[in-house]
Each structure stands twice: as C-alpha cells, then as structure tokens.
Amino acid sequence: MQNALKDLCANKLHVKDRTGQSWFHEGVEGFSCDVRSTAAALGTFIRAGRFKRVTCIGASMGGYAAILFGAKLKADRVVAFSPQTIFHPGWPYVPAQDVPLQEIDLDKAVGGSRRTQFHIISSSELHDVYQASLIAKHKNVRLDVMEWDHNTLFKVKTAMSVSKFITGLAGRERHVAKHHNASHVMGNMPAGDVFQVLDLFYRGKHNKCIDICRYLLLRNDRSCDLNLILGQCLFFTKRYDQALQPLKRAYQIDSYCLRTFPYLICTLLALGLDERAREFYYEYRGAFKNRKNDPTGPIMKLSDMAKRIGAEDFRRLIAQDVDPQSKPTPAADTGIGDAQYAAYSGVL
Numbered sequence: 001m002q003n004a005l006k007d008l009c010a011n012k013l014h015v016k017d018r019t020g021q022s023w024f025h026e027g028v029e030g031f032s033c034d035v036r037s038t039a040a041a042l043g044t045f046i047r048a049g050r051f052k053r054v055t056c057i058g059a060s061m062g063g064y065a066a067i068l069f070g071a072k073l074k075a076d077r078v079v080a081f082s083p084q085t086i087f088h089p090g091w092p093y094v095p096a097q098d099v100p101l102q103e104i105d106l107d108k109a110v111g112g113s114r115r116t117q118f119h120i121i122s123s124s125e126l127h128d129v130y131q132a133s134l135i136a137k138h139k140n141v142r143l144d145v146m147e148w149d150h151n152t153l154f155k156v157k158t159a160m161s162v163s164k165f166i167t168g169l170a171g172r173e174r175h176v177a178k179h180h181n182a183s184h185v186m187g188n189m190p191a192g193d194v195f196q197v198l199d200l201f202y203r204g205k206h207n208k209c210i211d212i213c214r215y216l217l218l219r220n221d222r223s224c225d226l227n228l229i230l231g232q233c234l235f236f237t238k239r240y241d242q243a244l245q246p247l248k249r250a251y252q253i254d255s256y257c258l259r260t261f262p263y264l265i266c267t268l269l270a271l272g273l274d275e276r277a278r279e280f281y282y283e284y285r286g287a288f289k290n291r292k293n294d295p296t297g298p299i300m301k302l303s304d305m306a307k308r309i310g311a312e313d314f315r316r317l318i319a320q321d322v323d324p325q326s327k328p329t330p331a332a333d334t335g336i337g338d339a340q341y342a343a344y345s346g347v348l
Contacts, residue, residue, distance in 0.1 A: 028041075035104065036102070071109035074113055077117045088202030118135070120136065265281055265284065
C-alpha cells in the first residue's frame with residue numbers, strides 16, 4: 001500500500017496487522033492489542049490531527065479492516081478491494097484457529113454508520129461477490145464487480161494507478177478497469193441460488209450443495225467457480241471419480257485460477273494418475289513463480305491434503321522441492337514450471 005499510494009497527495013497512516021494472519025484481532029505492533037484498542041488509538045490519532053476528511057483503504061484482510069474501522073470511526077469514506085465480511089470455515093482466507101476473534105457484526109456496523117460511504121470493489125470470483133453482497137444491501141454501500149481474481153488491487157495498479165482510482169471515486173469517473181454489478185457475474189443464474197450454494201459449501205453441507213450446483217450448471221456450465229465448488233464437494237465426500245470432471249472443467253475455463261490446482265492434483269492422486277498430478281504440481285508451483293509470490297505456504301497445504309489421501313510418494317516430491325538441500329536433481333525446475341509453460345493446458 002505504501003508504494004501503491006505514494007502519488008496520493010494526502011496525510012497517510014499505514015496500519016499493519018500484528019502477525020499478518022489475525023485480521024487485526026490481535027492488534028497492531030506498538031499501537032494496540034486488539035480490534036477495540038486499535039479503533040480507539042486511530043480515533044485519538046484522527047482527533048489529534050484535526051483531519052477534516054478520513055478515508056479508510058484496504059485489500060482482502062486490509063479491506064475487512066477498512067470496513068470495520070471505517071464504520072467504528074464514522075469515517076467519511078471506505079474503499080475496500082475484495083474484502084472479507086464474515087469468516088466461514090471453508091473460506092480460503094481466514095484467521096488461524098488460535099486467533100482470539102472478537103464478536104463483530106460487520107453488517108450491523110455498516111448499517112449503523114450511515115454518514116460513511118462504503119465503496120467495495122469485488123473480484124468476479126463468486127465467494128468474493130458473496131462476501132461483498134452480505135453488506136451491499138445498505139444504501140451507503142456501492143458494490144462494483146471487476147472481472148479479475150481475488151487480487152483486484154493488482155488489477156487496478158496495472159490498469160492505472162491506485163491513487164488516481166481512489167481520487168476519482170468521488171466523481172464516479174469511468175476507469176480503464178471496467179466495473180459491473182453483481183448480476184453480471186451470475187449470468188442467467190438466480191442470485192439467491194448462487195448464494196445458497198456458497199452458504200452450504202462454507203458450512204460443510206456438501207451433499208445439498210452438490211444438488212444445487214448441478215442444477216445451476218445446467219443453466220450456466222461456463223462458471224469456473226460453480227464447477228470448482230462442485231468438484232470440491234465431491235472431493236470432500238470422496239467421490240473422486242465424479243470430482244475429476246468438474247475440476248477439469250474449472251481448469252479449462254480458467255487455468256489461471258490457482259484455487260483449482262490442489263483439488264485437481266489430489267483427485268488425480270486418489271485415482272492413481274500420479275504422472276498427471278505431478279505435471280499439474282509443476283504448473284501450480286510455476287504459476288507462483290511467474291506471479292513473484294512465495295509458494296511455500298500453499299505448497300505445504302497441498303502436502304497436508306496429499307497426506308489425508310495417503311499419497312506419500314507425492315509428499316516426498318514436495319519435501320524435496322521445499323528443501324533444496326534434499327533435492328537430488330534440478331529436474332523439477334524445468335518443463336511445465338517454466339515461464340513459457342505458465343498457461344500450459346496440454347495435461348488434460
């Protein structure tokens with residue numbers, strides 16, 4: 001954010017989560033110890049500076065914080081990129097289990113802060129649209145959906161500049177990054193049914209979720225998210241032979257969606273298709289490399305998934321990758337993981 005907002009001519013205070021994994025429920029280093037003390041410290045800072053207008057900005061976990069503190073402080077404006085608004089166990093980005101979460105009704109907080117204007121820029125991924133829609137019913141919330149993955153902030157940074165984007169929001173300027181409403185993502189699918197699928201999925205009601213997913217896919221079989229959710233539900237219920245087709249479909253629709261890879265890889269392993277699973281693994285790891293992201297965390301989660309299905313040979317392959325000292329040959333650094341194969345689609 002410091003780099004993204006360097007051209008924004010305003011007084012700026014950058015606030016960082018203490019651990020990077022607690023969604024500000026463990027406070028800010030040297031500043032606060034929990035959500036309430038963070039809000040109090042921010043309020044003291046604002047009053048001391050006598051700032052006339054206050055805008056809270058954040059992305060993902062920071063988007064959750066921007067909405068939360070913007071509502072508590074009655075800020076003038078909140079700009080949140082793909083924020084979380086509720087923590088479901090199945091959500092891919094959630095605090096660790098040992099984080100002492102405080103009971104906060106974000107929907108109620110937004111509704112009670114009527115003078116604050118909330119602008120949510122959601123990705124077109126259904127779980128992001130679902131999260132944003134939980135608070136978008138309020139009159140002081142504007143929801144725009146951007147055709148991109150969860151990292152909508154990156155899209156804005158590459159399409160223009162974040163500073164220009166934010167300063168243009170007040171005048172509702174049209175930008176290079178096109179905006180849509182939530183119905184654009186749904187296509188011809190009823191929003192209520194789509195959100196019911198997501199709610200069932202996050203609550204672990206996999207069998208009910210499978211039935212509604214199949215019904216919705218009859219209306220729109222081009223939805224990467226619905227194919228992925230169906231494949232995940234079938235995977236969780238150990239119907240691996242049925243899970244493979246929707247997971248393949250999700251990959252074919254959007255090979256850049258990294259959330260598909262762990263389930264597709266483990267489904268192939270469960271079906272004894274180890275060679276194809278390894279090819280997808282190299283592509284998965286290579287995608288992180290091409291995006292200049294650290295793959296260690298996601299790769300270790302993949303290893304845990306592989307453990308649950310008894311794929312010990314594959315786990316040893318991952319261990320050799322994670323620990324370079326134990327890698328016998330550089331073969332895993334070539335082929336499908338290289339830059340020119342980042343969108344390789346020949347595996348299937």
